[in-house]
Each structure stands twice: as C-alpha cells, then as structure tokens.
Amino acid sequence: MGEVSETHTGWTFLTNHARVLVAIADDQNMRIRDIAARCMLTERAVQKIIADLEEGGYLTHTRQGRSNAYRIEPGTFLRHPADNGPTVAELLRLLARHNTPQRA
Numbered sequence: 001m002g003e004v005s006e007t008h009t010g011w012t013f014l015t016n017h018a019r020v021l022v023a024i025a026d027d028q029n030m031r032i033r034d035i036a037a038r039c040m041l042t043e044r045a046v047q048k049i050i051a052d053l054e055e056g057g058y059l060t061h062t063r064q065g066r067s068n069a070y071r072i073e074p075g076t077f078l079r080h081p082a083d084n085g086p087t088v089a090e091l092l093r094l095l096a097r098h099n100t101p102q103r104a
Helices: 016-026 032-039 043-055 088-097
Strands: 059-064 067-072
Touching (some): 016 043, 032 043, 043 059, 067 088
16 A cells, blocks of 8 residues: 555656645545545655645645545645746646546
8 A cells, every 4th residue: 555556757747736736626525545546646645745735825624524625725826936926726727627537
C-alpha cells in the first residue's frame, strides 16, 4: 500500500499540489487513498500536500464520521508573484475544462 504504480522523470506542467487540489475540486469527499491513486502519489505525500494547502489557507476540512469533507477556499490567490491575478477558483475552472481522460 502507498506505492506509486508508475514513475515519471522530467518536468511537468502541474505541481503535485495542483493535482491534489484538482482531485479535491472534483470530489470534496474523496479519500486520501483515492486522491493518491488518481494523482499517482503516495498517501503520505498527499497527506503532506493537504497539510500544506490547509496551512496556506487554500483548503479546510471538516470531519464527517471516519472521513473528511474538504472545502477549497475559492478566493485565494496563487502563491507565486508571477502568477498574480487569477484566483484558485479561476484556475480550477480552467483545468476542469481540459480535464478529459488521457488517450493511450
């Protein structure tokens, strides 16, 4: 458990933080295990990313029984000064439009 099925070398357009945020935007009740599988990360990495996002004010969670329900803070701005302008919600809307299944 916790193994990533495929490794990737080289650079990518999205950070792991962005991937986790997109997964949560698609399903606010998604389990860490499922986020990890979707993002091809370990569960431990996803836990750390979620903690980073919460500490940065991008995400909050509430406990619902044995699960968490996440809430993305839509008015927050991207962290890097070069990304000045769009909010997290605007970025997620853009990514959602292009979130189609990958072709083999």
